[in-house]
Amino acid sequence: xxxxxxxxxxxxxxxxxxxxxxxxxxxxxxxxxxxxxxxxxxxxxxxxxxxxxxxxxxxxxxxxxxxxxxxxxxxxxxxxxxxxxxxxxxxxxxxxxxxxxxxxxxxxxxxxxxxxxxxxxxxxxxxxxxxxxxxxxxxxxxxxxxxxxxxxxxxxxxxxxxxxxxxxxxxxxxxxxxxxxxxxxxxxxxxxxxxxxxxxxxxxxxxxxxxxxxxxxxxxxxxxx
DNA sequence: ATGACGATTTACT
DNA sequence: GTAAATCGTCATA
Numbered sequence: 105x106x107x108x109x110x111x112x113x114x115x116x117x118x119x120x121x122x123x124x125x126x127x128x129x130x131x132x133x134x135x136x137x138x139x140x141x142x143x144x145x146x147x148x149x150x151x152x153x154x155x156x157x158x159x160x161x162x163x164x165x166x167x168x169x170x171x172x173x174x175x176x177x178x179x180x181x182x183x184x185x186x187x188x189x190x191x192x193x194x195x196x197x198x199x200x201x202x203x204x205x206x207x208x209x210x211x212x213x214x215x216x217x218x219x220x221x222x223x224x225x226x227x228x229x230x231x232x233x234x235x236x237x238x239x240x241x242x243x244x245x246x247x248x249x250x251x252x253x254x255x256x257x258x259x260x261x262x263x264x265x266x267x268x269x270x271x272x273x274x275x276x277x278x279x280x281x282x283x284x285x286x287x288x289x290x291x292x293x294x295x296x297x298x299x300x301x302x303x304x305x306x307x308x309x310x311x312x313x314x315x316x317x318x319x320x321x322x323x324x325x326x327x328x329x
Numbered sequence: 330a331t332g333a334c335g336a337t338t339t340a341c342t
Numbered sequence: 343g344t345a346a347a348t349c350g351t352c353a354t355a
Contacts, residue, residue, distance in 0.1 A: 149336070151336075165352095167352070168351080183351095184350060185334095185335050185336075185337065185349095186349085187348030188337080188338080188348055188349075189335095189337050191337080228338075230338080230340095236339095241337070241338075242337070244337090253350095287336075287337095312337095
């Protein structure tokens with residue numbers, strides 16, 4: 105199981121299912137000097153494609169920026185936002201169906217020291233870094249892994265032969281999965297505003313924000329295989 | 330060419 | 343809790 109690439113068959117489905125599948129998987133990066141970084145994915149959000157008002161691909165919108173959303177499952181969609189942050193998604197359907205999963209948080213598994221240096225290289229690095237977990241947020245995740253536009257469109261289900269690389273591996277499945285509404289989409293209306301498409305690994309110290317603890321959004325048994 | 334905006338984060342009251 | 347930071351992208355003209 106260890107060090108095995110995630111197969112296409114695990115990802116090629118709906119955004120909701122793929123967002124669950126990616127929990128526990130390892131986001132892996134090889135740096136220029138050969139150092140390998142591994143982070144366990146502990147928080148994700150599904151974006152359901154052309155029907156989803158909160159998605160960059162709502163209404164079939166297809167531009168230079170979001171073109172990677174329309175690619176085969178396993179393709180990275182990395183975009184720049186708020187004039188200073190990078191965020192990373194994984195496309196999760198067939199070509200031309202723009203469903204994707206936003207990676208919202210990782211826990212360092214390997215190379216945490218380099219992740220710390222990478223996040224400090226951000227000009228707006230937090231003053232109180234000790235209180236902020238490495239990778240606990242979509243933009244913090246990209247900072248820790250050193251990701252930017254140059255990784256947009258990369259196939260995460262294959263390894264490159266030389267140089268830097270980025271890929272996905274199997275990892276320990278969460279024993280329980282947290283579910284809640286997505287973050288930062290306040291401008292969209294119902295039902296998408298409160299659609300339960302945010303998922304988290306219960307007990308992880310690296311979640312970007314707490315999950316709701318009442319009603320139907322309470323932690324539920326993970327039904328993914 | 331211009332203007333509005335953003336799947337965030339940090340600083341500050 | 344609220345506001346600022348900061349700029350690539352897209353829609354409009």
